[in-house]
Amino acid sequence: MNLVGLAGIIVWHLIPGRRSNTRLVVQIVFFAVMTVILVGNDLTPFKSEASGTPEAAALLVISARLLWWIHLAWAIIGAVRIYLVLEGRPREARLLQDIVIGVVYLGVALSILAFVFGIPIGTLVATSGVVAIILGLALQNTLSDVFSGIALTLGRPYVIGDWIVLSDGIEGRVVESTWRSTHILTGSNNVVILPNSFLARLGLTNVSRPDGTHLLTLKVRVAPTRMPSVVAEVMQSVLLSCSSIVQEPPPTVALKGLDAVALEVELQFRVANPAKRTRARSEVLDLVYRHCKSAGLLLAMPAESLVAMADLPTEETARPPRIEPIELIEAIPIFAALTRGEKALLAVATSAREYHKGEIIVRQGDILPALMMIRAGVIVMRHEGEEVGRLAPGDFFGETGLLAGMGEASTLEALTRVTVYEIDQNAFAPLLADRPAVAEDLALSLTRRSLPGRTGEAHGQPQEHHVHLFHKAIQRIFHRGRHHLSSPRSQLGRTSHDVDS
Structure with a gap:
């Protein structure tokens, strides 16, 4: 049984890591062979039966049981890993895999102490409980980050590569998510590291869902020297000529207000992703100026400016830009x-x-x-x-x-x-x-x-x-x-x- 167990370890390491299915089959086969040998010799892995046997035989029995428990742990971990990979959710799979591996190794370690070496684990468990309480109080913040990371991972409010905006104004692309913290790459090319417990308490907006497009609005004030329908048509040409924005769904022009000073127009358009907002806004502003000058439209004074009514352009007094x-x-x-x-x-x-x-x-x-x-x-x-x-x-x-x-x-x-x-x-x-x-x-x-x-x-x-x-x-x-x-x-x-x- 010892030879079979050692052979299983050697063969398992010789198989490339990318062939996980083959590794799992090998683990199960060697574990089954060891179980047959163990049962065939009237030995059980759940009882310590080495007492009363010669010292050399006792050592062989102990090593055989030890190898059996190790192969059991590997077989369980291999099966869990294959199942999680087949689920097609890599982020949750990695987290659950780490948790399962930790639980399996802890259970196997306690089982080896109890069933292989005959050590009473009741006292050990009680003592470890007291130690766990002390460590929990000392590591309260760290454990809070860890469990918040588990909740964020299972809840999936974002994935790696998503662009998020936090309620405190921080925005950027998620580049890394660990047990304790989340790393966000901001637009200024800095990495902000936020503890998971802090991130779990904040509200966030995932602008990468349901798709990567992002809506922008831009307000333009035009002097009322032309009919609103003409101004709207010119603004539609502005959006039509912009190559930095998404044309599907089509951008829209909304007339928001009209008075003696200005016609207020709102341009609504989308960009492929939030990183293109600045470029798109700059291009739209440039095109607004060029199209207004081409169509003979005048931009109005800001609403906050105090201008005498006699100085405001009208349809009769306005002198549109020359277009010769x-x-x-x-x-x-x-x-x-x-x-x-x-x-x-x-x-x-x-x-x-x-x-x-x-x-x-x-x-x-x-x-x-x-x-x-x-x-x-x-x-x-x-x-x-x-x-x-x-x-x-x-x-x-x-x-x-x-x-x-x-x-x-x-x-x-x-x-x-x-x-x-x-x-x-x-x-x-x-x-x-x-x-x-x-x-x-x-x-x-x-x-x-x-x-x-x-x-x-x-x-x-x-x-x-x-x-x-x-x-x-x-x-x-x-x-x-x-x-x-x-x-x-x-x-x-x-x-x-x-x-x-």
């Missing part, structure tokens, strides 16, 4: 290097185009020989049928064909009625030659918006390749633009080496 090509050119950062006169010449060379809702502006791979600036409306970008972004008033496209003679990375489709200002290549060539900073800004914009999988590019192509390609395009446009310049200084003042610099 020159204003749009001045608002786009890539033209910051141009002088006022150069911007005016560029504005003269622009022409307006309109596209209806659902109309394809340009297909993926097609070349646009002009720069398109969005005056009004929303455009969706689709790469190989999948939406990759949206464009709003103030955005531009067509720089791929203008700079590098390449096709567009995405198919552009009008989500609403769209108006664009078009600047053709002939108007740009002299400016790119005389102002290479503009071409570099365009190249940088193209690099940021380039997508893996573009025609003729390998997946994961390094960004340095794009920069090299754009510099070569700049040189080509520069050489072509020099022939359009009338000034001898312009023809001789720069070289392609200067552009590379």
Whole structure:
């Protein structure tokens, strides 16, 4: 029986830990064989029968019983582990497994003392009870954390990875949960460690359930210079053009109030997870400004401001922002290097185009020989049928064909009625030659918006390749633009080496 028990231990350790089912079968087989041998020799593990036998035989009997109890503990623990794993609840399984293992080992240890070595455990149990009371009083807070951890684990108010908000204002993602404490990663990238007893007493909101989306609201005050339905339509275009928010369920626009000072609008939208709240709010605010300027709407003064009624804009006195090509050119950062006169010449060379809702502006791979600036409306970008972004008033496209003679990375489709200002290549060539900073800004914009999988590019192509390609395009446009310049200084003042610099 001793040989069988030792062989079982060796075989159990030789089996890889990932093959838990095989380990359980081996444990049960060896335990059954040892039980048969024990019963076949008229021995029982529940009575101490070593007295009256030779000393060597007594030692063999004691070791046999000891091995039998150890194999019994392993068989029970293996069966419990398999059962909990099959339940498919890993967090509770780990907790219950630890509890069961502790109880089994404690029971087996007491049984070995009583039935193998013949030690009376009554006195030991009584003494351990007194010791347990003393330890319980000394470790009251620790035990409170442990049992609170058990309650939180079984109640499942959150799991690892959930974003929670506590009633005291702490919020973050649960990254670890132990017997004693829970670790929360906050938005400032700090880990807050909360005792489980403290966490169990607080109310918490799990913003990751029933799904990961999170609702945000943003209030906007607009001067009442247009009908509320027009303002609501503009705000709907704001939400439609935002790529940082979730479009399903669709965001909504609610009119909250109207007086002589302002029309109050509330934008309600969702983000994929709470970590994207700041980015989404910033993008929505930027789009509110751009769409309001495009539609000729004025933002109202704050409600707390005391303004004389005579100074408030009305439909008759309000002067909406100008939306001429020159204003749009001045608002786009890539033209910051141009002088006022150069911007005016560029504005003269622009022409307006309109596209209806659902109309394809340009297909993926097609070349646009002009720069398109969005005056009004929303455009969706689709790469190989999948939406990759949206464009709003103030955005531009067509720089791929203008700079590098390449096709567009995405198919552009009008989500609403769209108006664009078009600047053709002939108007740009002299400016790119005389102002290479503009071409570099365009190249940088193209690099940021380039997508893996573009025609003729390998997946994961390094960004340095794009920069090299754009510099070569700049040189080509520069050489072509020099022939359009009338000034001898312009023809001789720069070289392609200067552009590379």
